[in-house]
Amino acid sequence: MKWRWWYLLLVPFTVLNVLASLLLMIPYGVERMRWKAGCLEIIAKRNGDGETRIWGKPWGQSLGCPVIWYASERAWDDPGLRVHERCHTIQGILGLGLLFGVAYGIHFLWEWALIKFGPWHSAYMRIWAERQAYRIQDEFEAGQRPGAWGE
Secondary structure (H helix, E strand, O other): OOOOHHHHHHHHHHHHHHHHHHHOHHHHOOOEEEEEOOEEEEEOOEOOOOOEOOOOOOOEEEOOOOEEEEOOHHHHOOHHHHHHHHHHHHHHHHOOOHHHHHHHHHHHHHHHHHOOOOOHHHHHOOOHHHHHHHHHHHHHHOOOOOOOOOO
16 A cells, blocks of 8 residues: 555544543553553453453454453454454554544444344444454454554
């Protein structure tokens, strides 16, 4: 990909999104963290009942920046999940950081309304960003995309 001057316009949005992700350290807490393949990976602390503190309780979460939250050691060590979350990282960087999160949220609410506020997971699986990330994760796990970012 050829360098373009307007790529610099992505920097402030990405920086804002990184700051928003790091602010999640307050409610989520930090059990462990590491720098791996260009991302800061963090395992969120658990509550006294053993439940993760991540809102929505997913295995992993990225707000579209190079900070990835994991719910457990198992998620932290899952290569397919790392590829999935790094896909969201690229989506966020190309989608102007916080604007990616806004678009993601609007699409989720739209899909949820279309299914008459039924199971949230059904709406989640219809979001464009999730469909793309799961497709890339599936291709990686099937060996069709061996050089996927994250491994």
